[in-house]
Amino acid sequence: MALPLFAPGEDPGPHFVDLLARIGRGGGDPTGACRTRLGYLPGVPVQVPVPQGAAVPGAAGGYPPLPHATTVVAMRYADGVLMAGDRRATEGHLIAHRAMEKVFPADDHSVVAIAGVAGPAVEMVRLFQTQLEHYEKVEGVALSLEGKANQLGQMVREHLPMAMQGLVVVPLFAGYDLRRGEGRIFTYDVTGGHYEEADHAATGSGGRDARNTIKLGWAEGLDRASALDLAIRALYEAADEDSATGGPDLVRGIYPLVATVTSGGYERLEGAEVAERFALLVEARRAGAGEAGRP
Amino acid sequence: MTMPFYVAPEQVMKDRAEYAQKGIARGRSLVGTTYSDGILIVAENPSRSLHKVSEIYDRIAFAGVGKYNEFDQLRVAGVRHADTKGYAFSREDVDARSLVNLYAQFLGNVFTHEMKPLEVEILVAELGVEPSGDQLYHIAYEGTITDEVTFTVLGGEAEAIREAVESVFEDRWDLDAALRKLVKALGGERVLAPEELEVAVLTRGQARRAFRRIGVPELTERLGVPSSSRSRSRPKSS
Numbered sequence: 146m147a148l149p150l151f152a153p154g155e156d157p158g159p160h161f162v163d164l165l166a167r168i169g170r171g172g173g174d175p176t177g178a179c180r181t182r183l184g185y186l187p188g189v190p191v192q193v194p195v196p197q198g199a200a201v202p203g204a205a206g207g208y209p210p211l212p213h214a215t216t217v218v219a220m221r222y223a224d225g226v227l228m229a230g231d232r233r234a235t236e237g238h239l240i241a242h243r244a245m246e247k248v249f250p251a252d253d254h255s256v257v258a259i260a261g262v263a264g265p266a267v268e269m270v271r272l273f274q275t276q277l278e279h280y281e282k283v284e285g286v287a288l289s290l291e292g293k294a295n296q297l298g299q300m301v302r303e304h305l306p307m308a309m310q311g312l313v314v315v316p317l318f319a320g321y322d323l324r325r326g327e328g329r330i331f332t333y334d335v336t337g338g339h340y341e342e343a344d345h346a347a348t349g350s351g352g353r354d355a356r357n358t359i360k361l362g363w364a365e366g367l368d369r370a371s372a373l374d375l376a377i378r379a380l381y382e383a384a385d386e387d388s389a390t391g392g393p394d395l396v397r398g399i400y401p402l403v404a405t406v407t408s409g410g411y412e413r414l415e416g417a418e419v420a421e422r423f424a425l426l427v428e429a430r431r432a433g434a435g436e437a438g439r440p
Numbered sequence: 441m442t443m444p445f446y447v448a449p450e451q452v453m454k455d456r457a458e459y460a461q462k463g464i465a466r467g468r469s470l471v472g473t474t475y476s477d478g479i480l481i482v483a484e485n486p487s488r489s490l491h492k493v494s495e496i497y498d499r500i501a502f503a504g505v506g507k508y509n510e511f512d513q514l515r516v517a518g519v520r521h522a523d524t525k526g527y528a529f530s531r532e533d534v535d536a537r538s539l540v541n542l543y544a545q546f547l548g549n550v551f552t553h554e555m556k557p558l559e560v561e562i563l564v565a566e567l568g569v570e571p572s573g574d575q576l577y578h579i580a581y582e583g584t585i586t587d588e589v590t591f592t593v594l595g596g597e598a599e600a601i602r603e604a605v606e607s608v609f610e611d612r613w614d615l616d617a618a619l620r621k622l623v624k625a626l627g628g629e630r631v632l633a634p635e636e637l638e639v640a641v642l643t644r645g646q647a648r649r650a651f652r653r654i655g656v657p658e659l660t661e662r663l664g665v666p667s668s669s670r671s672r673s674r675p676k677s678s
Contacts, residue, residue: 148542149520164520275527282495282519
């Protein structure tokens, strides 16, 4: 390993992805770590083998079942934004993981959640986190929230060839805009297009049900407790309708992961707090259920 | 065609060393020390935006004296090295020692093979998990590494400042005491105002990223220097 120094014309600046590309091409990467991630490198054609044989129902573009991460929701509330994701990952009809984490801190003042094929999605988050921190350290100032959203959009776009083969990754990004003093939410499509949402957003297989629930309960200036209740209710409803979304696992004590971003920064909510709110939700549902157990 | 004059290698090295030392002596000095909660770096730097002290990674800080563009290039290379390593392996696998060796290798190479040596001295500080793991690596312009666990001084007036710090240094002193005494030692005859200083710490046991800058307001408070807007009694230590 040599010190990564570049001639002025070759310098990748604060871009971590460009840096990886340059190190990878220059042969200064004895670990091969950068080469294995060529899928994200700009200007490098991606060769994804198309598998032969019959497609498995529910699998991505003819691939054998791959772990999929599902429903994530985000909403604005009085202090900033709140994001929540269920914990289930599926492989076709099967449950691959029961306690997967889909909500990640992108940096101190933003949060990213993923839906889609878990492998490349988690990798994209790691690259995104590194990119934001790298930029901040090299430049001495953090990117603006809009700049971060754009960066993530570019990564999703680089991933498009793989998405076309079925390995779709769709993130959800939110953060606290320190310059404007408010929470903001961005949704993405597979082409890297990103759109700012006014109040709330949901994505993943149960996204539609979650969105409907939030839409009915959301109001401007919700406090933290109400926002939390609404988010877990949305995930509960999504899990009720969508087999790929996990509900609260009362037996194992696995609950959705909830995080907030306010002017004070990213905060992951304690599992106990989420569990407590879920207990109240389940209690209320049980009380409302009829004799036949119907809701 | 004329043959170049023969110059003894000793002379070449001596000239280069002198050249580098002169360049470094033109800039202001800085001090790094371990204190009760981690590592403190104090630099004399009137600029608010051209930093001498910066973050490399979660537990690693960088500081440089001498020519700004030269040590800043080294800083960015350090960030790149650490970030690619952390991304390829794991965050825990990034350590200061391997980075320090790369810096030393590079500085040594430039010193012997290039036209002009780099006019810089750098400090790489690493915060250990336990206080005993704290390390200060001082790398000179020709690539010599010195590792310290108490304090280290970089810059032109290093000798005088070193003596001043040595006479007041206490093992595991607290932040305010260390700060006041280092600022006094750095200033020598002069009294340095908070606006002329750049201060940063690596603090143990908090968030993942241990690096934190201490800005002018906090510095003013910690040093106990009266600012123009507030009237406060001036403690004799400043």
